[in-house]
Amino acid sequence: MNILDCIVVGAGPAGLSATLTLGRSRKTVGLFDDGTNRNRVTQESHGFITRDGTKPHELREIGLNELKKYPSISYFNTKVTEITKEKGNKNYFVKTVDKKEFIAEKVVLATGLQEVFPIDSVREYYGRSIFSCPYCDGWEMRNKPLIVIAEEEEYMLHMAKLVYNWSENLVLITNGAEISVEGALKLEKRNIKIKTEPVKKLIGVDGYLHAVEFASGEIIERAGGFVVPTFYRPTPFVKQLGCEMNENGVVVTDGMGRTTQKDIYIAGETEKLAPSSVTISAAEGNKAAIAVNADLVSERF
Template structure:
């Protein structure tokens, strides 16, 4: 490893500055811990116009959310922000070294928190990236209200199609299931969908027509086009880096196309001194849940640091 090492030993290095990492930084800063937040600044919801469902912040843009969070956290002088990408981590509990993409100087910390979110794998459909986050969404709780009573196409490419249709029926009755010619529906699922009067189009999708992020029509290989005002789908979610796995953390599937870092209820992984919070640890995929798990995990980190410090005091 050719990285030089910085002089400062942080108590905690947090990888990721989304709501999970930011709330952890807030709690740890208030606990008088020296904290560094290293953030690539590419949150999952960066593509959206507004975020919903976070008490006191409903409708805020992702950028404004982070700006306010940083302003409040920086009141605590022991917290530092470093925009960069963590490439690898070496060391062990009490002495981790983080190698960064943009610096020769490794960051050193006693504890490590993975809060680097997840990455959505979009379906391989022409035009989906143009509407993703503006009129194609993944979470009805986040974006269902804005599309209430509208004509929605559900692109169902995996076993969550039926679940997603059922969820969306809370917001609109105007649903169509598109399988892109590939999804397999069991006879029972098919009859359940028919029972609810939801049309199924099984033709291959040619492309999604849109204007300035708003979906207009879905064009098929041979079936007639479908007009719609919104799209929902259940993406595959993968870890944004393989660092946790390389360090020996258990990374497992939640059984629904999501790879998450396994933790206990307080965010501790199986590797001593390593914690995970937010989307990366598979908590319900919402800003407030990520922030909450960041706060809980920060408390666990503070307790573990205090334990070590308390127990290191020898009787004279």
């Protein structure tokens, strides 16, 4: 049985950052990841100082290589399937898909999120010509003929206004959803076209969008765009471990990653149930690790 001070589930920016900080704090840490991070389809990461334009898998490899300097850190390329705590025992028992078992005093959940798209075929273009974050990819799409795909008016208006900052050649696609007269007028004042017809198919090659065909047969040429997905946590641990959430599904914390469940910490997109930048996720991983180390030090002093 492997006994650790802390396990970190998820090797995205939040998990890597948390693991690094804990390793440098002389704690024994197990970092677990199964390679299903949602940014694996992204061609470049942007907005992270000193690493602007670096491919996500390269950023990950740089992070993993940095961890090798710290002998108390172990990396496991596997999926965590179970995290349990026996009554009267302060430790957590962790099992992986390959039947390995671990014991840890603390757990950091940094498993990120996964997307559900309003149009299934968006995934064929996602990360190459259709994106979800203008701050990450708006610069590369500037001045191109773009689309915004969203099915709820709040998000239609928000994303259209935001993307307009990078390109004024913009078409809002609601895929059959309605938009209010007031909302439509706000966009039309900026010459943003609105298409409420359902989408028949997206047309392109090798992940690069060329056009959109609607149910009516109309085709409009577009070079890419942005989509508003819905998000879900890919693991059940937040609920299984009894972490309190608010009415929006956001995990309740103390601002340092401590959840309402003792010895369970959370960082990155997993906490907010919303997308986050690499920079913010890494910072939140650092904060959670500081909380873990502070608690361990206090409890053992």
